[in-house]
Amino acid sequence: MAAPAQLGLQNAASPIMEELIAFHDHALMIIFLISSLVLYIISLMLTTKLTHTSTMNAQEIEMIWTILPAMILIMIALPSLRILYMTDEFNKPYLTLKAIGHQWYWSYEYSDYEDLAFDSYIMPTYFLEPGEFRLLEVDNRTTLPMEADIRVLISSQDVLHSWAVPSLGVKTDAIPGRLNQAMVASMRPGLYYGQCSEICGSNHSFMPIVLEFIYFQDFEVWASYLYIV
Amino acid sequence: MLDTQKPPRKKWWTPPFDPRFPNQNQTRNCYQNFLDYQRCVKTMSRRGKNSEPCEYYFRVYTSLCPTSWVQHWNEQIKDGTFAGKI
Numbered sequence: 001m002a003a004p005a006q007l008g009l010q011n012a013a014s015p016i017m018e019e020l021i022a023f024h025d026h027a028l029m030i031i032f033l034i035s036s037l038v039l040y041i042i043s044l045m046l047t048t049k050l051t052h053t054s055t056m057n058a059q060e061i062e063m064i065w066t067i068l069p070a071m072i073l074i075m076i077a078l079p080s081l082r083i084l085y086m087t088d089e090f091n092k093p094y095l096t097l098k099a100i101g102h103q104w105y106w107s108y109e110y111s112d113y114e115d116l117a118f119d120s121y122i123m124p125t126y127f128l129e130p131g132e133f134r135l136l137e138v139d140n141r142t143t144l145p146m147e148a149d150i151r152v153l154i155s156s157q158d159v160l161h162s163w164a165v166p167s168l169g170v171k172t173d174a175i176p177g178r179l180n181q182a183m184v185a186s187m188r189p190g191l192y193y194g195q196c197s198e199i200c201g202s203n204h205s206f207m208p209i210v211l212e213f214i215y216f217q218d219f220e221v222w223a224s225y226l227y228i229v
Numbered sequence: 230m231l232d233t234q235k236p237p238r239k240k241w242w243t244p245p246f247d248p249r250f251p252n253q254n255q256t257r258n259c260y261q262n263f264l265d266y267q268r269c270v271k272t273m274s275r276r277g278k279n280s281e282p283c284e285y286y287f288r289v290y291t292s293l294c295p296t297s298w299v300q301h302w303n304e305q306i307k308d309g310t311f312a313g314k315i
């Protein structure tokens with residue numbers, strides 16, 4: 001969950017988000033080093049009285065400023081690829097959840113549990129209880145078991161949407177006529193908020209996602225006996 | 230609302246990893262299993278056998294395919310306009 005005036009990423013609830021935060025910090029550190037070096041050299045060049053306009057065939061410096069940036073790029077690319085393939089990694093899922101985007105709400109299908117399916121609409125501001133979040137709450141939360149691998153299949157019924165939950169490190173496009181797979185797991189119980197992340201029309205900002213991770217046994221009861229009335 | 234008066238829903242197994250579809254795009258996984266189910270049922274009925282072995286495909290495609298797709302395809306099969314070869 002994002003906090004007011006927060007600058008960094010949201011706290012991680014899954015191993016993959018832990019990795020993404022570490023990678024973000026790693027990349028940012030390199031960016032800071034390069035920027036300070038560049039700023040330092042700029043200030044040196046602007047303040048010096050010396051000029052040096054006739055350098056030719058400076059092979060050493062040419063070698064250094066070709067190879068060093070290449071090495072830096074590799075140092076960013078390799079961990080990036082590693083995480084890219086880790087997000088695609090697929091364990092034996094415990095549950096399959098289908099998240100289908102509509103203009104302008106999400107609908108969820110738990111087809112492992114016969115007919116369990118419902119729509120998840122935004123909670124209007126005047127319905128909110130104290131402590132609930134404006135533009136982030138929904139009427140029917142997507143309840144899931146914690147510490148389990150969940151396969152989420154994301155699709156759309158009309159236009160492009162994107163199903164995103166920052167603290168779990170997932171953001172997957174919902175494309176009409178296509179099923180996209182993402183793996184989701186939470187190490188902690190709790191509520192995780194997300195929003196549609198592909199501009200999809202006038203109510204794009206008003207189709208949030210709320211995942212409620214609960215204990216496995218409680219989830220079984222919830223899934224077995226939930227009836228939307 | 231939880232209604233414990235009614236009988237609990239049955240929990241089915243969820244489709245395992247299928248090495249034919251290792252990618253993020255699972256559209257074909259859903260469609261292929263739907264197709265395999267229809268073919269299986271057709272073959273079994275032609276041979277006059279019970280279609281119980283086809284249950285596997287049924288479970289996989291109901292878990293993977295959005296229900297609206299399945300409804301749409303079933304209507305097409307009924308109208309004889311389904312594009313797949315069954």
Ligand SMILES: [Cu+2]
Pocket residue numbers: 101102160161162196197198199200204207
């Ligand atoms: Cu949307």
